[in-house]
Amino acid sequence: MKQYIRYEEQGKPHYGQVTPEGVYGLEGPPWHEIQPTGWMGQLEDLKILTPVEPSKIICIGVNYADHAAERGSDVPKEPVLFLKPPSTLIGPDDSIRYPPQSQHVDYEGELAVVIGKRIFCPDPVQARQAIFGYVIANDVTARDLQRSDEQWTRGKGFDTFCPVGPVINVDVDLGSREIETRLNGEAKQRSNVSNMVFDVEYLVHYCAQVMTLLPGDIILTGTPSGVGPMTPGDTVEVEIEGFGVLRNFIVAPGE
Numbered sequence: 274m275k276q277y278i279r280y281e282e283q284g285k286p287h288y289g290q291v292t293p294e295g296v297y298g299l300e301g302p303p304w305h306e307i308q309p310t311g312w313m314g315q316l317e318d319l320k321i322l323t324p325v326e327p328s329k330i331i332c333i334g335v336n337y338a339d340h341a342a343e344r345g346s347d348v349p350k351e352p353v354l355f356l357k358p359p360s361t362l363i364g365p366d367d368s369i370r371y372p373p374q375s376q377h378v379d380y381e382g383e384l385a386v387v388i389g390k391r392i393f394c395p396d397p398v399q400a401r402q403a404i405f406g407y408v409i410a411n412d413v414t415a416r417d418l419q420r421s422d423e424q425w426t427r428g429k430g431f432d433t434f435c436p437v438g439p440v441i442n443v444d445v446d447l448g449s450r451e452i453e454t455r456l457n458g459e460a461k462q463r464s465n466v467s468n469m470v471f472d473v474e475y476l477v478h479y480c481a482q483v484m485t486l487l488p489g490d491i492i493l494t495g496t497p498s499g500v501g502p503m504t505p506g507d508t509v510e511v512e513i514e515g516f517g518v519l520r521n522f523i524v525a526p527g528e
């Protein structure tokens with residue numbers, strides 16, 4: 274398995290590869306053929322940024338049967354797609370800002386697929402080959418606004434509503450990894466990525482029939498059961514077995 278991050282060094286963002294010896298700076302995004310810069314540092318000394326700069330964030334709604342049951346809806350026959358604007362992105366340890374328009378903001382711990390190749394209407398093999406790696410995400414949702422609005426754009430689209438990180442995991446078998454979301458240290462969502470209704474290859478192929486996927490784009494693959502509200506002062510963590518922990522803090526609108 275290889276792991277890549279984005280980090281800040283002397284005020285500038287860089288991509289890097291995480292190794293047991295330390296972090297090696299890279300000349301560009303790891304999905305291109307890129308060279309080491311010669312710079313090396315230690316992970317604990319770095320400000321870690323969100324590891325992707327997507328042109329779009331595609332999300333899948335209701336992709337775990339247990340989550341469909343808790344919403345009182347059927348498992349969809351085809352994937353449900355929606356988008357979050359790239360302005361929702363934040364990195365590990367960044368703050369999720371509670372919007373003043375909402376009284377109910379939920380966490381949704383999710384696995385996200387990172388695209389490594391430009392594809393449009395690929396065959397299933399090309400779609401599979403376009404998967405660069407996997408990252409942890411939190412599809413933060415203003416549930417009251419999602420319910421009151423015909424479209425989900427407002428409830429899903431506030432700035433800071435898409436924490437992603439800390440590392441992109443590459444050359445891994447997704448297998449049956451545990452996914453867990455914790456609120457203030459208490460487990461709230463516990464499932465396994467093997468419980469998805471539509472698997473990652475199907476989702477990439479499906480999305481690429483609709484829109485051109487570009488390197489660095491991400492697809493959030495849906496959340497298991499156990500979604501619930503957060504309030505300012507809370508700490509939320511999403512962990513996927515072997516992929517790290519994505520931690521963020523909830524702050525009031527003015528903070």
Ligand code: MG
Nearest residue numbers: 381412495496
């Ligand atoms: Mg979601």
